[in-house]
Amino acid sequence: MKRDYLKKTPCIGICSTTYGDQICRGCKRFAHEVTGWVKYGDAEKDIVNKRLEQFKTTILQEKFEIIDAEKFKEFLREAKILFNQELSPICWIFDLLRASSHDDLNLESFGIKVKEQFSDHTLLELKDLINREFFDLSVAHYDRYINNSFT
Numbered sequence: 001m002k003r004d005y006l007k008k009t010p011c012i013g014i015c016s017t018t019y020g021d022q023i024c025r026g027c028k029r030f031a032h033e034v035t036g037w038v039k040y041g042d043a044e045k046d047i048v049n050k051r052l053e054q055f056k057t058t059i060l061q062e063k064f065e066i067i068d069a070e071k072f073k074e075f076l077r078e079a080k081i082l083f084n085q086e087l088s089p090i091c092w093i094f095d096l097l098r099a100s101s102h103d104d105l106n107l108e109s110f111g112i113k114v115k116e117q118f119s120d121h122t123l124l125e126l127k128d129l130i131n132r133e134f135f136d137l138s139v140a141h142y143d144r145y146i147n148n149s150f151t
Contacts, residue, residue, distance in 0.1 A: 008045075008084065009037060010052050012098060022147075028052060028138040030146060053087055055137045059130055060090045063118045068111030075110035094134075097127040 014026030069089040083095040103124045
């Protein structure tokens with residue numbers, strides 16, 4: 001199966017690289033990836049998107065369980081929340097939290113369960129935790145594989 005969806009930009013319209021950040025606080029790409037995106041070939045875009053998908057999956061699987069992916073997909077469509085339906089449903093949670101500012105969403109009503117060890121967190125706390133962990137993974141990757149190559 002060809003995964004054309006990986007060629008799409010992961011940009012979410014909140015770019016901090018324009019302010020000098022080496023890692024975007026929005027999409028978590030590196031500054032050189034953001035600026036070079038239009039010049040990247042499909043293989044390069046796939047590498048970036050696979051890394052971001054892997055980071056999201058790692059973080060979200062620890063905290064959530066998808067009970068009913070079809071119900072979740074239908075909810076996202078009805079709520080007009082942009083999500084990439086070609087990605088694993090666990091990744092859609094990132095899009096839901098990004099688009100929502102509500103702390104009172106009943107996740108179970110649309111097919112998601114918060115795992116027991118995170119059930120005492122509010123959705124806003126989970127959103128902050130996920131963003132922080134996603135950013136930390138991106139920083140660690142940048143420091144290990146990118147930053148050292150420029151020194």
